[in-house]
Amino acid sequence: MRDRNSQCVVIVGSQWGDEGKGKIVDVLADQVDVVARYQGGSNAGHTVHVGSEEFILHQIPSGILHPRRRCLLGNGVVFDPFQFFQELDALTARGIDAEGRVGVSGRAHLLLSYHKTWDRAQEASRGSGKIGTTGRGIGPAYEDKVARQGIRLADLRDRARAEEQLRRAAARVNQRLELLDTDERVDADALVDELMSIRDRLLAISVDTGRVIHDALKAGQRVLLEGAQGALLDVDHGTYPYxxxxxxxxxxxxxxxxxxxxxxxxxxxxxxxYTTRVGEGPLPTEFMDELQERVRTLGGEYGATTGRPRRCGWFDSVVVRYAARVNGLTGLAVTKLDVLDTLDELQIAVSYRAEGEELDDFPGDLGLLATAEPVYETLPGWKTSTADARRWEDLPENARRYLDRLSELTETPIWYVSVGTRRDQIIHVER
Incomplete structure (x- = not known):
């Protein structure tokens, strides 16, 4: 990692997700002992390329691709056990020694089939007011958690109590479904049988993640904490309700x-x-049609989880400066620089103009944001491939100028630059 004295490092998306966190975690996992996911669920899609192979990881931390790394899912995750075991078994089938290296917090809430049923029905009922969920039950699982009616992994130890919790959950969701224009219902018996069929396997991976990480740090080991989605999708600090x-x-x-x-x-x-976003919600620097398609194609901008096309736009320093403040960023990892290699010129949003005023901070009012127009600064492109660059000095001068300007505008030093999908296509910036 950047500083040999840094024992515990957080990797956080600083736009609207899909920033390439999986690759950065994979690169840094070679230098740590423990990698832990701290929130989100199977809606995350972290894509990692190892040699000619591509791995898309939805719940298991990207560090699993490194031998002997301990990988954890923390209590802040909503845990989809069936998708998790699918993913784990697929890794094993591809020759990754994953079994026995993954632990899940006993305090993690289970995301089950009825959460997905309710998620789909609820989103369909919103009509034109759709939020743009992935339909994977993430929101409903967190709703149950906050309402103190969720089911945690540790609750499975008492089988009779867990079965009763599941039946109550099925009845509760069916009552809600009756109020919507849908024929979907939850089968309580099938729900119980389904979960109990993997109960023993689940209990075998249950751990106290806080204790494991505490002991690792106490022993002088290094820990990487991996987030899902991005800062502008945070329920408190993002573009709520999107x-x-x-x-x-x-x-x-x-x-x-x-x-x-x-x-x-x-x-x-x-x-x-540059900037991307999947689904509904504001994206102030969004490209017009022709450039939208060009960058989407160059960057392969389709969701790893949903396959939905991502909306693309110019780099927004207002967004990243805000993310730097709310996250306390100490460094930036800039990904997909190579996608911009063929562009004649580049624009960076340095502020917004709204209601006759210039805004240099990201507004919490979506009404104000809807009327905001980015104020751009234009820089020349470099018109040459960056894919083989491995040192800062290898980058074209205009690429270095562009990155320096991003760092200046976001008030955060750049520590890493990714110039391709492969594990080795990374620049460790030493300046």
Missing amino acids: VTSSNTTAGGAALGVGIGPTRVDDVIGVVKA
Whole structure:
């Protein structure tokens, strides 16, 4: 990692998700002992390329691709057990020694089939007011958690009590479904049988993630805490209501794995060299049609989880400067610089103009944001491939100028630059 004295580092998305966190975690996992996810669920899709192979990980931390790394899912995660075992078994089938290296917090809430049923029905009922959920039950699982009616992994130890909880949950969701224009219903018997069929396997991976991480740090080991989605999708600090249902920002990291905030040494914000967003909600720097298609094609901008096309736009320094503040970023990892290699010129949003005023901070009022127009600064492109660059000095001069300007505008130093999908296509910036 950047500083050999940094024992505990948080990796956090600093735009609207899909920034390339999976690759950065994979690169840094080679230098740590434990990698832990601290929030989110199977709606995350972290894509990692190892040689000619592509791995898309939805719940298991990207560190699993490194031998002997301990990988954890913290209490802040909503845990989809069936999808998890699918993913785990698929890794094993591909020759990854994953079994026995993954642990899940006993305090993690289970995301089950009835959460997905309710999620789909609820989103369909919104009509034109859709939030743009993935339909994977993330929001409903967090709703149950906050309403104190969720089912945690540790609750499975008492089988009779767990079965009763499941039947109550099925009845509760069916009551809600009756109020919507849908024929979907939850079969309580099938729900119980389904979960109990994997109960023993689930209990075998249950751990106290906070204790594991505490002991690792006490022993001088290094820990990486991995977030899902991005800062602008945080339920408190994002573009509400077009957000996810958890705290994606770095403040949620210690909370989501069960350690104190003073144990975190560094926070690395991952950003694309441009901006993307999946689904509904504001994107102030969104490209017009022709450039939209060009960058989407160059960057392969389709959701790893949903396959939905991502909306693309110019780099928004207002967004990342805000993310740097709310996350306390100590460094940036800039990904997909190579996607911009063929553009004649580049624009960076340096502020917004709204209601006759210039705004240099990201507004919490979506009405104000809807009327905001980005104020751009234009820089020349470099018109040459960056894919083979491995040192800062290897980058074209205009690419270095562009990155320097991003750092200046976001008030955060750049520590890493990714110039391709492969594990080795990374620049460790030493300046």
